Amino acid sequence: MSWRLNELPTSEAILQVRDLVKEYPGVRAVDGVSFSVRAGHCFGLLGPNGAGKTTAVEIMEGILAPTSGEVLYRGAPLGPRFRQEAGILFQKTALQDFLTVRQTLGLFRGLYEHGTDPDELLRVCALEKLARRDNRKLSGGQQQRLLLAVALVNDPAILFLDEPTTGLDPQARRNFWDLVQTVKARRKTIILTTHYMEEAELLCDEIAIMDGGRIIAQGAPRALLRQHFADVLLELPRQEFTAQARELPLKFIEAGERVEITTNDLDSTLRALMDRHVPLNNLRIRPPNLEDLFLELTGKELRP
Amino acid sequence: MKAVLRRLYAVWHARNLEFLRDRGAMLFQLLMPIAIVAGMGVVFGGAPRPLFKVGVLTADLATAKHPFLHARYFDFVREADEPTAVHGVARNRLDLAMDLTSSPIRYWVNADSPKGYIAERLLLQADPAARRSPVLGQSSRYVDWLFPGVLGMNMMFSCLFGVGYVVLRYRKSGFLKRLHATPVNAVEFLAAQVLSRLSLTLLVTLILYVGVGTIIHFSPVGSTALLALVAVLGALSMIAFGLIIAARFSSEELVGGMLNLLTWPMMFLSGVWFSLEGAPRWLQIAARTLPLTHVLDAARAVALDGAGVSAIAPDLAYLAGTTVIFLVLGAWSFRWSLR
Numbered sequence: 167m168s169w170r171l172n173e174l175p176t177s178e179a180i181l182q183v184r185d186l187v188k189e190y191p192g193v194r195a196v197d198g199v200s201f202s203v204r205a206g207h208c209f210g211l212l213g214p215n216g217a218g219k220t221t222a223v224e225i226m227e228g229i230l231a232p233t234s235g236e237v238l239y240r241g242a243p244l245g246p247r248f249r250q251e252a253g254i255l256f257q258k259t260a261l262q263d264f265l266t267v268r269q270t271l272g273l274f275r276g277l278y279e280h281g282t283d284p285d286e287l288l289r290v291c292a293l294e295k296l297a298r299r300d301n302r303k304l305s306g307g308q309q310q311r312l313l314l315a316v317a318l319v320n321d322p323a324i325l326f327l328d329e330p331t332t333g334l335d336p337q338a339r340r341n342f343w344d345l346v347q348t349v350k351a352r353r354k355t356i357i358l359t360t361h362y363m364e365e366a367e368l369l370c371d372e373i374a375i376m377d378g379g380r381i382i383a384q385g386a387p388r389a390l391l392r393q394h395f396a397d398v399l400l401e402l403p404r405q406e407f408t409a410q411a412r413e414l415p416l417k418f419i420e421a422g423e424r425v426e427i428t429t430n431d432l433d434s435t436l437r438a439l440m441d442r443h444v445p446l447n448n449l450r451i452r453p454p455n456l457e458d459l460f461l462e463l464t465g466k467e468l469r470p
Numbered sequence: 471m472k473a474v475l476r477r478l479y480a481v482w483h484a485r486n487l488e489f490l491r492d493r494g495a496m497l498f499q500l501l502m503p504i505a506i507v508a509g510m511g512v513v514f515g516g517a518p519r520p521l522f523k524v525g526v527l528t529a530d531l532a533t534a535k536h537p538f539l540h541a542r543y544f545d546f547v548r549e550a551d552e553p554t555a556v557h558g559v560a561r562n563r564l565d566l567a568m569d570l571t572s573s574p575i576r577y578w579v580n581a582d583s584p585k586g587y588i589a590e591r592l593l594l595q596a597d598p599a600a601r602r603s604p605v606l607g608q609s610s611r612y613v614d615w616l617f618p619g620v621l622g623m624n625m626m627f628s629c630l631f632g633v634g635y636v637v638l639r640y641r642k643s644g645f646l647k648r649l650h651a652t653p654v655n656a657v658e659f660l661a662a663q664v665l666s667r668l669s670l671t672l673l674v675t676l677i678l679y680v681g682v683g684t685i686i687h688f689s690p691v692g693s694t695a696l697l698a699l700v701a702v703l704g705a706l707s708m709i710a711f712g713l714i715i716a717a718r719f720s721s722e723e724l725v726g727g728m729l730n731l732l733t734w735p736m737m738f739l740s741g742v743w744f745s746l747e748g749a750p751r752w753l754q755i756a757a758r759t760l761p762l763t764h765v766l767d768a769a770r771a772v773a774l775d776g777a778g779v780s781a782i783a784p785d786l787a788y789l790a791g792t793t794v795i796f797l798v799l800g801a802w803s804f805r806w807s808l809r
Contacts (some may be wrong), residue, residue, distance in 0.1 A: 227651055229807070249653040256651075260643035277652040316648075 180205040180324060180355050181226065186235035188221050188379075195221040196232070197379035203372075205323075208356040210370035212363070212456065218379040219359040220257055223328050226357065227254055239324070250279060253322030255313050257329045257359075261301045267312055268297040271319055278320035291315040291345060307338030314345060324355040331365060343368055363456035373456070377464045387456060394462055395454040400427040400435065403448050410442045421461055428454065428462075522589045523747065525549040525558050525567035534570055538596040544589075547747060560605050561774055562612045563745050565589045574599040582611050610774050613686050618769040619742040621675055622704065626736055626762050628671045629708035630715075630729050633663050637716035638725050641808060650806035657801050660717075664709050664797070671705045691776035697769060700782070703789035704765035710796030711761060717804045736762045764788045 179202035188196040196218045203209040211219045224230040226237050228244040239248040261270050271284035288294045291311045296304065304312060310330060317325060327346070331339040339362075346369055350356060360366055366373050367387050374384040383390055407418075407425040416435065418427040429435040432451070439446065521543040528534040531548040539546060547564070549555035555567035559578045566589040568577040577593060577600050579586040593600055640646045649659060682688070690697060715728050739746065739753070740762035746754050757763050768785035771777035779786075 229647065229650060246653065249651075252651070254648075254651040256644070256648065258644060259648050260645040261648070262640070262645055263643075274652065277649075277654050279653075320652075 178205050179203060180240060181357070182238040182241075183222075183226060184236050184238070186222060186225055186237070187233045188218075188225060188230065189233045194379050196225065199235075199376070199379070199381055201374055201381065201384060203324075203355060203357060205355050206353040207371040208350055208358060208369050210366040210373040211357070211359040211376055212361065212366050212373055212460070213359075213376035214361060214460075217376040219376055220328055221379075222376070223326060223357065223359055227252065227326050250320065251323040253317035253320060253325040255310075255317040255325075255327045255330055257332070259313050259316075261312075261316075263302060265301055266298050267293055267301065267304070270301055270312065271315055274316050274319045281320045282318060284315075284319065287315040287318055290318075290348065292341075305338075307334050307341065310334060310338070310342055311345065314342070314349075318349065322354065324357070325349065327356060327358045329359055329361070331360070331362065339365075363460070367456055375460060375463060382463050383459070391454055391456070391459060394459055395428055397430050397453075398428070398432055399452055399454045399458060400429065400432075401425070401450040401452070402427070402444070406445050406448060408442065408444060411439060411444045414438050414442065419461060419465070426458065426461070522565045522585055523547060523563075524589060525555040525564040527552060527555055527567070527569040527571055529571075536568075536570055536575070536597065538568070538593050541592060541596065556605055558747075559586070561610055561770075562615045563747055566593065568593065568600070569603075574601055576601050576603045578603050578605050580605060614688060614774060615770065616743075617682070617686065617688050618773055619766055621678055621701075622740070622762055622765045622769065623737055623742045624678065625671055625675055625701070625705055625765075626708050627733060628674065629667060629705055630712040630733055632667045632670070633709050633712040634716045634725055634729050635722075637663060637713070638719065638722060641720055641805070642722075644808075646806045656804040656806075660713055660797065660801055660804065663713065664706065667709050668702070668705050671709070672701060675701055675705075688773075690773035692772035692778070696772050696779060696782070699786070700765060700768045700772065700789075703786055703793070704761060704769075706793040707761040707765075707789045707796065710793045710800060713800035714796050714803070717800045720805075720808050736760050739763070741766050761789060761792055 182202040184200050186196050186199040187194065199218075199222055201209075211222065213219050221230065225232045228237075228248060237244055239245075239252075262273065265273065268284065268288070271287060275281050275284050288297055291314055293308070293311055293315060296308060296312075301309075301312070314327075314330070317327070330346075331342050334342065343365065346356070346358075350369065356369070358366070358369060370387060372384070372386055373390065374381045375390075376382070383394070385393070402425045404420060404423050404425050416427050416438070417429070418425055420426075427435065436446070523545045524538075524547070526534065526539075526546050527549055531546060538544075549558065549564075549567060552569065555564065555569075556578050558564035559567045559580050562580060562583060565583060565585040566577060566579045568575055575597065577590070579590045579602065590602070637646075640649075646659075711732065712729070715725055715732070719725050719728075737743075739757040740760050741757070742762070746757055764785040768777075768782040771782050
C-alpha cells in the first residue's frame with residue numbers, strides 16, 4: 167500500500183491540549199482538560215454520554231472554538247497544515263445526497279493536496295462492490311466504512327474517530343475494529359472517543375476517562391487497572407448479599423442488580439462470605455475491566 | 471379513537487411549540503400577507519385598476535379637455551414629447567398615444583396590439599374626427615416585450631431558491647460541518663455554489679431562449695452576445711443575493727419566508743408583466759434597487775431597441791457591483807454549523 171508512514175518518532179507529542187474549557191450558557195461542557203497525544207499512538211477518550219468527549223474532540227478538530235485553552239498540532243496552533251493532515255469521522259456525519267460511494271470519495275479527495283487513490287480506499291474499506299451505490303442506500307456498517315474511507319482520503323497523519331461504532335451490530339463493530347487496526351498498523355495517530363470499554367481496551371495505547379467535563383483518570387489501560395484494582399473481582403446477585411455480609415470489612419460497590427467485591431485475598435474473602443452463610447452458587451470471579459474502573463471512579467455505570 | 475386523538479394532539483402541540491419558538495419564521499408568516507396586500511394596494515390601489523394605458527401630449531393633463539379623457543378603466547399619462555410617446559406605443563409601454571395640441575387630434579397605435587385595437591375603437595367613438603398617424607420604425611409585439619421578462623423571472627426563481635435552499639439543507643444535514651473539517655474555506659465553498667448554479671441557470675435559460683424563441687419567432691434587434699452578458703451578470707447578482715439569505719440561517723421556514731419576500735416584489739415591481747409607468751415615483755425608485763429590474767431593462771433595450779454596451783452600461787455596472795457586495799456579505803456572515 168502507498169500510505170505514508172508517520173515520520174515523527176513515537177515518543178514525540180503530535181497533539182497537545184492545554185487547559186481546555188468550553189462553556190455554554192449554564193453548562194461547562196469541558197472543564198479544564200489537558201493531555202498530549204504521542205505520534206503513532208491510539209489515544210482513547212472514554213466516558214458516558216454527556217461527559218464532554220465530543221465537545222473536547224470537536225475543539226481538537228478545529229470545528230469548535232474553545233472558551234479558553236489551546237490545542238497545538240506539531241507544536242503550533244491549528245492551521246492549514248492541520249486541515250490537510252487530519253482525517254475526521256464525526257459522531258454523526260452527513261454526506262451529500264444523490265452521490266455514489268465512489269463520487270463521494272472523489273469529492274473529498276478533490277479537497278486535499280495529497281491523498282490515497284480512492285480505488286485503493288474502496289478496496290481497503292471493503293466497499294468495492296458498493297462503489298456505484300447511492301450514499302443513502304448503505305447499511306449502518308457500510309456507511310461507517312465509507313465515512314472511515316472519507317476520513318482516510320487525505321492519507322492523514324492524525325485520525326479522529328468520534329464514537330465510530332455506536333449503533334452498529336456486533337459483527338459490523340468487529341469488522342470496523344479490524345479496519346482501524348489496519349490503519350493503526352500504518353502508525354497513524356488515532357484519537358478515539360467511545361463508551362465501549364471493549365473497543366478502548368482493544369484499540370487504545372492510552373486512555374483518558376472523562377466525566378462531567380473533566381479527566382478523572384489517564385494512562386495505559388492495563389496500568390490504570392493495576393493502579394486502581396486488586397487482583398480479582400467477585401460478583402454476586404444483590405439479594406444474596408445479605409445485611410450480615412454487608413457488615414464484613416470488604417471493599418464493595420453496588421452496580422444495578424449486582425454487588426462487586428474487589429479483593430487481593432480471594433481465599434479469606436470467600437471464607438468470610440461462607441461464614442456469614444452467603445450463597446455462592448451464583449458467584450462469578452473475573453479480572454476487572456475498564457467498565458469496573460469507570461464504576462469505581464464515578465459510582466456511575468458507563469452505559470445508561 | 472381516544473388514543474389517536476391524543477397522539478394527534480401531542481404532535482399538533484409539539485409542532486405549534488416549534489413554530490412559535492421559531493420567531494423568525496413566525497414573523498414572516500405575519501409579514502408576508504401584509505407585504506403582499508400593501509404591495510397590491512400600492513400597485514393596483516384606489517379606483518378599479520385601469521385596463522388601458524394612454525399617453526397624452528398636452529401642456530397639463532389636469533386641465534386638458536377631451537371627451538375621451540372621461541373614459542373609465544383608462545389610465546392617462548402625460549408624455550413629454552412626440553418621439554417618446556410614439557416609442558412607447560411601438561414598445562407596448564402604451565396602448566395608444568394621442569396629441570391634444572393638434573386639431574383634429576392625432577393618435578398613434580401599434581397595429582399588432584389587441585389592446586391598442588380596442589383603445590382605438592373607443593377613441594374613435596368618443597371623437598370620430600381623430601386622425602391616426604403612422605408609427606414610424608419597427609413596432610414590437612407584446613410577446614417580444616414579455617419574453618425577456620418571463621426568462622428573467624424564471625432565472626430569478628432558479629437563482630434565489632436554488633442556492634438558498636441547497637445551502638440550508640447542507641447546513642441542516644451536517645454536510646457543511648463535515649466540509650468545514652476539510653481545507654475548504656467559506657469563499658471557496660460559496661464560489662463553487664455560485665458557479666454551479668450559474669451554469670445550470672444559464673443552460674436552462676439558453677434552452678428556453680432557443681426553444682421558445684424559435685416558436686414565437688423572437689429575433690433581437692441588438693447583439694445576442696450582449697444579451698448573454700446581461701444574463702450572466704444578472705444571474706450572478708441574483709445567486710449572490712440568495713447566498714446572503716442562505717449564509718446564516720438554519721430554519722427552512724425563515725429562509726422560505728425571506729426568499730418569498732424577495733421574489734414576490736421582484737416579480738411585480740421589476741416589470742416582468744407590466745411596466746411601472748404611471749406608478750408612484752417612490753415605487754419606481756424602489757424598483758430600481760432590485761437586480762431583476764436592471765436585467766429586464768437592459769435585456770429589453772438590447773433586444774427591442776438594439777442598444778449597445780454603452781447604453782446599458784449603468785445596468786451592467788449595477789449588476790456587477792451588487793454581485794460583489796452580496797458575495798462579500800455572504801462570505802462574511804457565513805456559518806458552517808447549526809447553532
